[in-house]
Amino acid sequence: MENRIENRVKERLAAAVLVYSRIAVRDPEALDSRIAGELERIRVEYRIAMPPGFSFSRRLYRAFHVDPTRHRPSSEALWRRLRDRGDFPRLFPTVDLTNLLSLKFQIPYGFYDRDKIHGNIAIDSGREGECYLGIGKEELNMEGKIVVRDELGPFGNPSADSLRTAATAATRDALQVMFFHPDDPLKEKLAEETLSLFRKFFSMESSTCFLS
Numbered sequence: 001m002e003n004r005i006e007n008r009v010k011e012r013l014a015a016a017v018l019v020y021s022r023i024a025v026r027d028p029e030a031l032d033s034r035i036a037g038e039l040e041r042i043r044v045e046y047r048i049a050m051p052p053g054f055s056f057s058r059r060l061y062r063a064f065h066v067d068p069t070r071h072r073p074s075s076e077a078l079w080r081r082l083r084d085r086g087d088f089p090r091l092f093p094t095v096d097l098t099n100l101l102s103l104k105f106q107i108p109y110g111f112y113d114r115d116k117i118h119g120n121i122a123i124d125s126g127r128e129g130e131c132y133l134g135i136g137k138e139e140l141n142m143e144g145k146i147v148v149r150d151e152l153g154p155f156g157n158p159s160a161d162s163l164r165t166a167a168t169a170a171t172r173d174a175l176q177v178m179f180f181h182p183d184d185p186l187k188e189k190l191a192e193e194t195l196s197l198f199r200k201f202f203s204m205e206s207s208t209c210f211l212s
Contacts, residue, residue, distance in 0.1 A: 053106025108158035119151035
């Protein structure tokens with residue numbers, strides 16, 4: 001990974017950063033089968049009660065003075081979509097698995113195209129006036145919110161990522177970020193499981209994971 005990554009808000013947030021190089025799906029049918037099986041389990045297990053892991057993400061948002069009922073963590077938004085509409089968004093393999101793991105582990109993820117990132121990366125709090133164009137959305141205000149930024153400005157957030165660094169089906173070099181409350185006891189375990197599952201379903205030239 002050529003870009004240096006710094007967590008500037010360690011007292012309020014812990015992050016797992018995973019870097020994938022030359023990533024390609026091994027067996028799309030096997031991945032589809034795994035996704036279908038996990039979705040059915042989640043539908044049955046959490047059809048009524050909210051998954052318990054979301055409490056940590058809500059605490060994380062409140063640490064940044066962000067109301068998690070107005071700006072929901074992406075993991076909780078995915079669960080509500082599945083619960084209320086029976087719908088799980090399918091885009092392309094790397095994002096599909098990322099979204100599944102966000103549901104399964106109840107943690108918000110970001111997934112970005114490394115070729116679209118400029119210079120060093122920081123996990124930070126949004127500054128006054130900062131905003132970006134979201135994926136399929138209008139301009140989003142990032143002031144005070146959790147952001148991932150590069151030399152051009154913020155491009156990621158645990159609720160909605162930017163169009164500028166969005167991964168596509170053609171993305172081969174990717175950056176994945178898992179956003180944790182610092183007190184979450186499962187952060188190391190979930191980061192390791194994420195890396196293990198990506199290595200299982202995707203071939204890649206290299207892959208690394210570190211906590212920040």
